[in-house]
Amino acid sequence: MYAKFGRMSCASKLFDEMTETSRVSLTALVCGYARLGDMGNARRLFDQMPEKDLAAFNAMIDGYVKLGDMGSMR
Incomplete structure (x- = not known):
């Protein structure tokens, strides 16, 4: 929802205020940033994920x- 409205x-x-984060919440943030083309933040969060999902x-x-x-995917 936040990504849909650019927020x-x-x-x-x-997310920062959550006492307990999960793979699902991290994935949602990665998806939101990537959807808006903010690949810097998306990549930073993706790299921090202990377990990456599909x-x-x-x-x-x-x-x-x-x-x-595509070169930045490396």
């Missing part, structure tokens, strides 16, 4: 493809 700063603040990988690939920046 990832609100989503990030909510949705996070797909979001990263989709974000880089949309930006035409």
Whole structure:
């Protein structure tokens, strides 16, 4: 929902205030940032994920493809 309205700063603040985070919440943030083309934040969170899931990988690939920046996937 936050990404749909371009409000990832609100989503990030909510995430930072969570007492317990999960793979699902991290994946949602990665997907939101990637959807908006903010691959810097998406990649930072993706790299921090202890267990990456298929949705996070797909979001990263989709974000880089949309930006035409496949070289940054390495």
